[in-house]
Amino acid sequence: MHDLAPLTALGAATPRHDMIGGVTIAENPNVALASVAARRGKSEPCATALADWLGAPVPEVAQHSGDAKTGFWLGPDMWMLEAPFATHEDMARDLGTRFEGLASVTEQTDAWARFDLSGDGPDDMLARLTNLDLATLPNRFARRTVMEHIGCYLLRRGATYSVYGPRSFAASLHHALCLSAGAL
Numbered sequence: 001m002h003d004l005a006p007l008t009a010l011g012a013a014t015p016r017h018d019m020i021g022g023v024t025i026a027e028n029p030n031v032a033l034a035s036v037a038a039r040r041g042k043s044e045p046c047a048t049a050l051a052d053w054l055g056a057p058v059p060e061v062a063q064h065s066g067d068a069k070t071g072f073w074l075g076p077d078m079w080m081l082e083a084p085f086a087t088h089e090d091m092a093r094d095l096g097t098r099f100e101g102l103a104s105v106t107e108q109t110d111a112w113a114r115f116d117l118s119g120d121g122p123d124d125m126l127a128r129l130t131n132l133d134l135a136t137l138p139n140r141f142a143r144r145t146v147m148e149h150i151g152c153y154l155l156r157r158g159a160t161y162s163v164y165g166p167r168s169f170a171a172s173l174h175h176a177l178c179l180s181a182g183a184l
Helices: 043-054 091-098 122-127 167-182
Strands: 017-020 023-027 031-038 064-066 070-075 078-084 103-107 112-119 142-147 150-157 160-166
Touching: 017 167, 023 167, 031 043, 031 091, 043 070, 043 078, 043 091, 043 103, 070 142, 078 091, 091 103, 112 122, 112 167, 122 160, 122 167, 142 167, 150 167, 160 167
Parallel strands: none
Antiparallel strands: 017 023, 023 112, 031 078, 031 103, 064 070, 070 078, 112 160, 142 150, 150 160
16 A cells, blocks of 8 residues: 655645745645636536636636635636635536536646745735736736746635646745745
8 A cells, every 4th residue: 555645736745834024925725626617608608607616606707706615717718716725626527517517627736836925015925926917906906917927817805816727836835935035
C-alpha cells in the first residue's frame, strides 16, 4: 500500500502564511474548484441552474458572486466555481450530475494555487504586478491578468484579494508576491 500524504501547491504539509510589512500572503488550499461551460443552445437553463447552485445571481463579465459558494466569470457562458473543500470535495462530480445536458464541468481543484492577500497595502503591492487599475475596481471584481509573466485570476473580496495562478507556477507566483510586498 502506498503511503501518500497531501501537499500544498508550495510543497508543504501545511499552507504557507507570510506577513511582509503590513501585507499578509496566505496560501489557501482549502478550496474546491470546477469550471462550467454552457453547451450550445443551453445558456439560459445553465445560468438558471448555476444561480440556483450559487444562491446568488450568475456572475457577469469581470465579476464574482455568491458567498459560501462562489463563481467568477471566465468568458461567455463560462464560469469557475469555488466552494470549501471540506464540504465539496466531490464538487465537480456533483455539478456534472446537476448540469447534465446543460454544461460541461471540469475538475480544477489541483490545477490552481490560491493566495489570499490582506492587511495594509495589497493595492500598492498588486499595482507593481498587474496592469489593472486597482483604484477603479469594484468589490466582487474578478479578472484574468498577468503577474510576472504568469496568467492569473485576480478577485477583489472587499478589502482583500485572492490570486489564482497555475499550480505548476505556485512557487514563482508566491516569490513574485513576496518580492512585491517587500518592496513597499
